[in-house]
Each structure stands twice: as C-alpha cells, then as structure tokens.
Amino acid sequence: MSITKEVKASDATAQKMFSKGTLVEVSSDDDGFEGAWFAATIVKAVGKDKFLVQYQSLRTDDDSGFLREEFDTLHIRPCPPETLVVDHFSLFEEVDALYNDGWDTDEEIEFKHSDLRPHQDWIDGKWIMASQALMKLLYL
Structure with a gap:
C-alpha cells in the first residue's frame, strides 16, 4: 500500500x-x-x-x-478499557497516576491507591498492558 x-x-x-x-x-x-x-x-x-x-x-x-x-x-x-480492580501493585510495576487532573507515568511520589491504574499503551490501534508491551520488545 x-x-x-x-x-x-x-x-x-x-x-x-x-x-x-x-x-x-x-x-x-x-x-x-x-x-x-x-x-x-x-x-x-x-x-x-x-x-x-x-x-x-x-x-x-x-x-x-x-x-x-x-x-x-x-x-x-x-479511553483505555477498564481493567480488573487491582488490590496492590508490585514494586517497579508501571502504573498511571492521577496527578493534576491527568494520568501521568512520570511522577515518582506517593499516591493513594485509588489514584493509580495499571499502565496501558495504545499501539497500532490496540490497547496493550505495559507488561505485554515489554515482553514484545524483549522477545522480538
């Protein structure tokens, strides 16, 4: 094409x-x-x-x-699809934090659990969980 x-x-x-x-x-x-x-x-x-x-x-x-x-x-x-409610996040797990009215991944400060969501990337017209995107990069 x-x-x-x-x-x-x-x-x-x-x-x-x-x-x-x-x-x-x-x-x-x-x-x-x-x-x-x-x-x-x-x-x-x-x-x-x-x-x-x-x-x-x-x-x-x-x-x-x-x-x-x-x-x-x-x-x-x-908007990213809803994910299952996560009762905790792992150390170094990539998340989005609700900060100054926007979802941000760049801030490293303490947040309430309710202000966090699992990080997802919009790649080639599909939502990919951050862990899946990393696996693709490592094993391509």
Whole structure:
C-alpha cells in the first residue's frame, strides 16, 4: 500500500473512531504537560486530522467552563478499557497516576491507591498492558 493510501486510510479511521461526543484522552507537548493524558470529549472534527475537544476536568482561566483545545490525531487516543480492580501493585510495576487532573507515568511520589491504574499503551490501534508491551520488545 502506498504512503498516500495509508494516510487516507488512517484519516478515515480517525474520523470514525473520534466522532462527536466520543470520550477520549489527549496529550499535550506543552511544558509541564508532556506525557500526561487528560480525559476529554470530541466536540467536532477540524480538518482531516484534527479535532476540537473539551476537557472533562481542566477549566478555562476565568473558570466559566471547561477548556476546549484542538489536537491532531497523534495526541488523541480512545479511553483505555477498564481493567480488573487491582488490590496492590508490585514494586517497579508501571502504573498511571492521577496527578493534576491527568494520568501521568512520570511522577515518582506517593499516591493513594485509588489514584493509580495499571499502565496501558495504545499501539497500532490496540490497547496493550505495559507488561505485554515489554515482553514484545524483549522477545522480538
């Protein structure tokens, strides 16, 4: 398949996956936000590979409503699937921590158990548990 066809196919997939009202997570490259994923809702498509989203927890500067921002498809992913409730995590197990209204893996501070979730990666259109992703890297 040519690069052009692959790009068109991925644009079409994004348009289907990220339709108006879809709950997603978005990530920003802005200072202080790198690596964190924030819950948002798709408001509308803006061009071929961009979407306007409304955050579910981040508010505008004047606190009049929830913040809206445009993101390209590289910074949008579906919400990860629910996982079984974990009663404890192992030492050095990769987790996401709810920190400053976003899910982050980069902070190494003490968190309440209720603010942690097993880390999952969005790879090639599928959710992969962090432990499975590591196994793939080690045994490829």
